[in-house]
Amino acid sequence: MQINRRTFLQVGALAGGGFALSLHTSLLAKAEAPTAPPDLKPQAFIHIAADGGVTIMARASESGQGMRNMLPMLIAEELDVDWKDVRVQQADLNEKIYGKQFSGGSANTPMGWEPMRRVGAAGHELLVTAAAGTWGVPAAQCTTRSGTVHHAASGRSMGYGELAAKAAALPAPALSGVKLKDPKEYRIIGHSQRGVDTHSIVTGKPLFGIDTQLPGMLYASIEKAPVFGGKVKSANLDEVKTLPGVRHVFVIEGGITLAAYTPWEPGMEPGIAIVADTWWQAQQAREKLKVDWDLGPAVTQSTDGFATKAAELLKAPPGSTVRKYGDVDAALGASAKTVEATYQFPFIAHVTMEPQGATAHWKEGKLEMWSTSTLPADGVALVAKTLGIQESDITTHMIRSGGSFGRRLQNDYLVEAAWIAKRVDAPVKLLWSREDDVTHDAFRPGATVGLKGGLDAQGKITAWRHHFVTFGDGKQATSGGGMGQDSYPAGFPPAYALYTSMQPLMLRTGALRAPGDNAYCWVAQSFLDELAFAAGRDPLEFQLDLLSNKKMPWNSGEHDAVGDHEPTGASVLIPERFRGVLELVAEKSGWAKRAKEPGRGMGIAAWFCHLGYFAEVADVSVDAQNKVTVHRVWAAGDVGSQIINPNAAESMAHGGIMEGMGHLGQEITLEAGRVQQSNFDEHPLMRMRQAPVIEVYWRKTDYSPTGLGEPTLPPILPAVTNAIFAATGKRIRTLPLQRSGFRWA
Amino acid sequence: MSIQLNVNHESAVVDAPSDMPLLWVLRDLLHLTGSKYGCGIGACGACTVLVGGQAVRSCMTAVGDVGSAPVITIEGLSPDGRHPLQVAWEAIDVPQCGYCQAGQIMSATALLQKTAHPTDAEIDAAMSGNLCRCGTFTLIREAIHKAAQTGAPTPGK
Known part of the structure; x- marks a missing residue:
């Protein structure tokens, strides 16, 4: 069956929360003919x-x-x-x-x-x-x-x-x-083959988007409002135009419509573009800009305001029911024991090592682009629409980028480069500064989640009530902020309800590696650990038991947490595969014989997303100052019958684990509409001295091979926080770690 | 102003303000784009080059302060791309996206010049200023050990 963009976007829109969530299911269902x-x-x-x-x-x-x-x-x-x-x-x-x-x-x-x-x-x-x-x-x-x-x-x-x-x-x-x-x-599949660009990388050859070099090329930088969607009222443009190296200064009117729900590609952000002989000169000129901004309605937004509103929504009747079966409230009322908890996770940014940017050249009515977009055809469509030109007049070279992690699925920087190029008689390379990159990211949205679970006298789950307080207009969640009907453990507890409430958000959000799952896994697998503890049962045994007793069929295949391409065409999480990776990681980590001592503990978690199954165990110590060290991580994955490029696959698993650990320490906060973080010092990544030993094991199954970019990531977050609980008895229900009194050693 | 530099064993004259960071002189004036921009505040190490044999953050180094000290970038680390670190990096296939790797290799070069056979702890201490968003730290460590076994010559020789 032929796939086209229309089908793809339609399916995404139905799924809610941005189409990246549904890429795999919507496309696979069709592409996997x-x-x-x-x-x-x-x-x-x-x-x-x-x-x-x-x-x-x-x-x-x-x-x-x-x-x-x-x-x-x-x-x-x-x-x-x-x-x-x-x-x-x-x-x-x-x-x-x-x-x-x-x-x-x-x-x-x-x-x-x-x-x-x-x-x-x-x-x-x-x-x-x-x-x-x-x-x-x-x-x-x-x-x-x-x-x-x-x-x-x-x-x-x-x-x-x-x-x-x-x-x-x-x-x-x-x-x-x-x-x-x-x-x-x-003889090739299943045998490690070195990266085709590795030699060029280690010898410093021009390879990345930022390395694009064209004769007569100029360099651009854009000053945007400190608040999303803020517009230029006036600026000292004439003065800036006279600064060294400056060739052009343009006011970008932009096209953002601020509403309670910010769509996937919300349009061009307003700002002032400076084009100069070198990027350094463009940056220097930016520092001399004096802009009077109309900051617009998003100036009222703040992290504290979001938290206050989320707390209200959590107490109020839920906005909508995503999934419900059984009488959850009655089941909770009849339970021998109930556990109630509120989890919170923050907005975070992608911070690709290469900041966003692109190169474009407008010449004789044709546009040539050097694009790092990971959704390049949509980029062309957006450029054509924004510039009022034909897609057939655009040539796009696909250039290696220094990381995407979902950020380059959006094409804002590409549109900006093309927009500037159309006004300049030379090729133009646009580069965002790191500060631009952090403050104008397509953020992973935060959320607040109210959970209540019940246990019977034997310590089995009786009911699971999940109230997900996210952002959106009540019907459509912000990009990357939707939650699907079958998000684990839906379908397993005897009675279950997933409710959603939304508050407005005027901010660009989007898909961050394992979108949705990178946070929902942390919530669900942490709360399962809580329930296991309350039941007095081993968390592994508790979860294996839950997986053995599936109560309800899946409702939908078109969201983040569920989807496959089974011969039956059904779109389901397969409990046997989920159990399989848990059992494998337990065996490899020596879970059953793990030492239990104050200040040191192991945590276990698993997840299914993007067609892959991963279970991870973290061995963690926590010192007297609540500084956390992850010593060793065991990962077990099931992505089907073949590991196509084994060394690269293992490296990808390391990457997912290191990134997931990074998420535990990151947050983006807003005050008076302004993003408070701007660089790596305030939105940190993990460093080498914090990197644990990582062991990766594959459970090969008969299923068709699936991808590794994403499913390796989600389990590490709860594996680490569950290990912190095992080590200290303190449950992490609020991220980042520092908001729960912990930090990385 | 006209500034004379010694970059990768060759003399180079650039017309640049003295406070222009070495990184942008290398990238935009000399078109040596191997050194990367990551943060502009010395927090990520992607721009690391050797100046007078020391690993420095070229995004924080004013070109006017470089003087006659020899500058070595990833492009000048070896004449043929066969420096032991490059060979080890390639053999182990360290990179994922690869953007930080030039800076990693230059920091590792400085480390091996001081400490021919570093321990894991010494590697961690020397390399923790270099971020890798993809999380290739284990492979970087392994590659440094591998290069140390073969012995690291002076850059450019």
Whole structure:
């Protein structure tokens, strides 16, 4: 089935809270049809030179998740060439010939697994057909190995290079009919292949968006209002125009409509763009700007105000019911024991190491862009709409970025670069400062969650009541702030209710790696730990028991916490897989025999998201000053039958764990509408001395392979905070850690 | 003003205000873009280069203060990209996004010049000023140990 943007966005809108949440389910349901879209041609992806050199096009955007390896590896495997002979080239944006070129929702593995292998197999079939035709023998008698076709009966061989011209002239076979290898024959898939850009990275070659260099290029920086959506009333533009190196100064009117719900791409933020000979000069000129801002209605927003309103909403009847089965209130009333708790997590920022930016060149009515977007086609559409030009007049080069983590799914910086370029007779490179990047992020929204759980006399869960207080207009949650019907543990407790209440928010929010799940897992797995403790049961045994007694079917597959591409087409969390990773991590960490001593403890947690299952155990110590050290983390993952690029996969798991630990110490706060943090000193990342030893284990199952960008992350947060509880008896219900009296050692 | 620098064993003359950070001189005037901008306040280490053999944050170093001290950037670490740290980094395939890695390698170069065979604790102490948003710390540590085994020559030689 063909996927198009329209379907994709429609599904996302229904899901609520931004389409990144539903990328995997909506796209997968369609992309995972057994055949690739009919318009994928092997010739578009595979180029074989007469000398046998093989170039494979990487279609997806690369921001460090290894897409330039993973997708071409799938093609190379079925093409039957040696990886060392393959040169990978990043494709420009052209979804008509490459299919979807975005990277998000851990979707490239499940989306590409079948189509990319079929593209490689189709190329393989063309080469074999060409050889068989040359020799006048049946194709079935030909075999291949390492870029050569052999005919054993006659002892003849021809290299792919010799056959390339003839093969390219043949009609491409239908992808649905090509023969795929038996996985036992894999020589590339499942074998670690070094990052195709690693040599360029370690030698400092220009590779990243920020490194784009064009003749006569100018540099741009934008001063935006200290409050989201604030507009320029007046400024000393004439003075700034005379400063050294300054070529142009533009007032950006912008297009933000401030409402209770801020959409995924809310429009251009107003500000003042300064274009200069160097970025440093543009920055220096910014410091001399004197702007009178109309700060607008968002100036009334503050973190304290949000907290006050959330507390009111938590006490009031919920705004809406997302999911309910059983009589929760009656079940809680009849329980032998109940536990009640309020959890709070803050807004946080993406802080990609490379700040946002883009390069654009407007020339003779055409726009050329060097884009780090991970949703590049939507970027083009947004640029065309904003500038009033045709998409067909835009050429987009897809440039490696220094990290996305969901930030580059939004295209605000790309639109800004294009907008400026259209007014300048030269190529323009826009770069945000780190301060711009932190204060104008598409934040992961915070929330307050009221929970009440019941236990029977045997210590089994009787009911789970979950009141999620988020941001939005009452119907639509802010991007990244929605919660779906099947978010774990929905479906497992005998009686369950998930309610949502919303308060208005005038701020850009968005998807941060494992959107929703990166916080909902912490809430659910912390509260499960609380219930287990109240029941006097081991948290692992308690959760395995819960997983064995599923009460209700899934309601929906179109949200963050649920989705798969099972042969049945059903979209469900599979309890056996969830249990499997928990049991594996318990075995590897020695959970059953863990030491229990004051100041040191282990915590366990698991989650299912973006089609992957991860369980993690953290071994943590807490000193007398409540400083927390994570000594060791064990992770067990189930992402199906193949770990396509094992070293990269393990590294991705390390990354998810380090990032999740980082989340525990981060917050973005607002005062008088202004973001209070601006750089790494105030929104810290983990550092090397804080990095634990990490052990990663794979539980290979028969399911089709799925992605690793996201599911590795969520469990580490509750694994660490549950370990802090085990070590100290103090439950962390408010993040960041420092708001609960703890901090990193 | 005209400033003479010694960058990667070559003389370079730039026209820049003396308070312009070395990072932006390297990136935007000399087009040596291997050193990266991450924070501008010396908090992330992505811009780390060697000045007079010391690892410095080039975003916080005014070009006017560099004088004749030799500047070594990732591009000049070795003539052929085969410095033991580069070889080790490649063999272990350290990078994910890769943006911080030039700064990591330059900090590691300074470390190995002082301490040929650092312990984990010494590595942590020397490298904790370099952030890696992707979380490749374990691999960085491993790569430094691996390079230490092969011995690190003077940069650029």
